[in-house]
Amino acid sequence: MNKNKKNTAMNATKSNPRTAFLLGVGLDKLHNESREWLSTIAFWKDETKFFARILKKKDFKNHTTSEYGKILNNLDKVHADLFDYLSDDIIAHEKLLARLIKGEKGIADEDYREQHHKLSSRMDTFTNDFRVFKKMVFGYVTAL
Numbered sequence: 001m002n003k004n005k006k007n008t009a010m011n012a013t014k015s016n017p018r019t020a021f022l023l024g025v026g027l028d029k030l031h032n033e034s035r036e037w038l039s040t041i042a043f044w045k046d047e048t049k050f051f052a053r054i055l056k057k058k059d060f061k062n063h064t065t066s067e068y069g070k071i072l073n074n075l076d077k078v079h080a081d082l083f084d085y086l087s088d089d090i091i092a093h094e095k096l097l098a099r100l101i102k103g104e105k106g107i108a109d110e111d112y113r114e115q116h117h118k119l120s121s122r123m124d125t126f127t128n129d130f131r132v133f134k135k136m137v138f139g140y141v142t143a144l
Contacts, residue, residue: 051137
């Protein structure tokens with residue numbers, strides 16, 4: 001590793017602990033994290049179906065569909081689509097890992113790790129966004 005790359009890597013690890021962690025973690029750990037993400041997304045999909053049923057019952061019970069209820073239903077559908085996109089990206093990421101392990105030319109460990117970091121950031125963002133959505137659903141359903 002030349003001096004510039006080494007300094008860049010050291011600066012990155014100082015400024016971002018997550019980057020430092022990823023640089024030192026074995027590929028098997030990153031693979032396990034990807035598998036956990038897929039499991040989490042599968043759970044979120046189940047939750048989304050559950051919320052859709054609750055929202056439908058709430059609207060049926062009230063014999064009306066409020067604008068807020070419509071928004072929540074639409075968000076529910078958007079999340080379901082986003083789960084599929086995110087799952088597809090993680091599966092593609094896992095396929096990249098398989099190619100990396102096989103020693104396929106043109107694939108670098110660093111590329112996989114960088115992609116993993118981006119997926120991790122997306123998962124964190126989506127986790128927070130989905131948490132907000134769930135709070136909205138709970139607030140709507142429990143309102144009189």
